[in-house]
Amino acid sequence: MARLRRAVDPLRDVVICAGDVGFNVHRIIMCNCSPYFEALFCRHAGDRTHFTIPDVSADMMQVIVDFAYSGSVSVTEENIQDLLIATDYLIVTDIVEACNNFLLEHLTPENCIGVRRFTISGPQAQHKAHFLLMNRFEEVVSSQEFLELSLQELSDILDSDDLNVDEEKTVYEAAVRWINHEPEQRTSHLPALLSKARLAMSSTDDIKTLMSDPYLTNNSQCVQILDDVLRLKRQLSDATPPRRFLSDLAARPRLPNAIIFATGGWSTDDVTNITEVYDVRADRWLDITDHQEKPRCHHGTVYHDGFIYCIGGYDGRECCNSVRKFDVERHVWLEAAPMNQDRCFVSVACLDGYIYALGGLYCLRTAERYRPEKNKWSLIEPMHVGRHDGGCAVFNKKVGGYDGNNYLKSVEAYDPQTDEWHEIPPMSTTRSNFGTVVINNKLFVMGGINDSDDISSVEYYDVKTNTWTAAGQMRTAGNGLSCCEVSNHPSLKQYTTSRDTLPQLEEV
CATH class of the missing domain: 3.30.710.10 (Potassium Channel Kv1.1; Chain A)
Known part of the structure; x- marks a missing residue:
């Protein structure tokens, strides 16, 4: 009893x-x-x-x-x-x-695999666990749960377009850690796991480094995989723009964890409402323009907590104080509270949960900040010097511009530790009034104007290689556009190019 x-x-x-x-x-x-x-x-x-x-x-x-x-x-x-x-x-x-x-x-990188497996946990918890696993994979690899994955579970993770890794050699390193946990039972799976890495997206130097790894050179199947990857890379390098990808998994770009959102600007002598997003890993721009939205240029754009805020600017008739916000998850534009003052050529930035709008035409000293949860702007202490068309950035870089006589492509970089400026290689195109975004540790510049021509070209500076590289052109040429980075949002997939529709490069 x-x-x-x-x-x-x-x-x-x-x-x-x-x-x-x-x-x-x-x-x-x-x-x-x-x-x-x-x-x-x-x-x-x-x-x-x-x-x-x-x-x-x-x-x-x-x-x-x-x-x-x-x-x-x-x-x-x-x-x-x-x-x-x-x-x-x-x-x-x-x-x-x-x-x-x-x-x-x-939820942490140490327990997300267990939560993802735990079918009784609600769909929200499972979805968030999957998102964390895919976006913080390098941290997850260090966990005990990672070592306890089955072969099928690990294969599915490494095979996924959603997996976010800065370098594909991370996939190989993760596979080796999993194998070394139980080498007698798992070593035979190395070729199958290596084939999940998108190694044709890696640098030639990285691939050659792998080819000198005894762990791989002692396995004939792995050697064949690396030889095939080098052949694919040669084909990719021979392809003419726009950059083309193979349907082969090794050359299929994974989905990005960040996109560039660009809106508005001048194009063919008129203000536009054009909105484009850039899929960094597929090197493709997508037009997501809502033609019901009013046009604007010389405005500020900033991303905060699921919304992209377009602030102030010029609507074709006058400077304005209006603010519109784009809901990334629902793909809709919404009205937000207007600023206290009209501002175009405004500088914007996020800090500690607030959005700041600084200066504006004509060299305004005033500044204000927006509290999203209260949908309210408040004036703050004015700046010492009036400014318009200034910049607020984290990267501490300045690019190109107009010196009063000529459009420039020269670039200088500021090192705050030494308090010194130094020149870096110039851009390939002279441009002014363009957009800039730092994404994946690369400085992207897009659009702008030189002489009397609007520009649609895009290029990025890689601090590791100290070089500028051409990226996919925007669909519309324009200047006075505004852009920002949107990262680590679970709905980014809807703003990317379908990997199944990427063009193929014919085998030779």
Whole structure:
């Protein structure tokens, strides 16, 4: 017979048994706690007062009973798995929700694989766990859970377009760590895992480094894979612009974890509302213009907490104080509170949860900041010097411009540690009034004007190689556009080029 965990109370009309413990409880209170108990008691109406609950421990039943009477529950790392299983089985939805909230709040690279596997966890927790796994993969690789993946699980992860790695050799290094955990059972899987790396997207130097790795050179299948990759890279380098990719997995770009969002500007002597996004890894621009949006140029653009804010600017008739925000998840434009002052050629930046708008035409000293959760702008202390068409950036770089006589392509870089400026290689194109964004540690410049011509070309500076490289052209030439980076957002896939539609490069 089950022992009672509390003294018998005549007002408590049923006993619930879990394990070897009985809980003397009120039937009506347990019915209010869960439809499971309501159905159980209704199904056995009458004089029956003892009910045995299978597959639930006494400790978990104690938590559930306490919750039924108090309305509160303590979820911990130690009890969450058993508690979620028990409460899902007994349909105690409030505790299930509390467990899923706990998972969301405590999700880390060390536990995301387990949460992703745990099918009882809610879809939100599983989705967030998958997103974290794919976007912080290099941290996940260091976890114990990573070493316990099955071959199929690891293959699916390495095979995914969603996997975010800066360098594809990371995929190989991850495979080696997994193999070395149980080398006798796993070494034979090296060629299959190596083939998941998109090595044709890597530098030739990185591939040659791999070709000198004894771990690979002692495996004839791996040597063949690397030889095939070098052949593909030669084909890619021989391709004429626009850059083309093979359908072969080794040359298929993964999805980006960041995009460039560019909007507005002057084009063919008129203000536009054109909006384009740049898929960095596929080197493609997509037009996502909403033709109901009003045109603007010389405005500021900044990304914050799921929204892209377009601030101030010139609408074709006058400077304006209006603010529009683009909901990245829902793909819609919304109105935000206007600024206190009209500003075009405005500088914008995010800091500590606020959006700042500084200066503007004509050399305004005033500045204000926006608090998103209150949808309100407030004036702040004015600057010492009036400014318009200034810049707010984290990269501490300045590019090109107009010196009053000539359009420039020269570039200088400032080193804050030495307090010195130094020249870096010039851009390939002279340009002024262009957009700049730092993304994946590369400085992108796009659009602009030189002489009397609007520009659609894009190029980027790589600090590692100290070189400028041409990137895919924008769909529309223009100057006075504004742009920003959008990164680590779960809805970025809708702003990328489908990998299945990328053109193929014919085999030779």
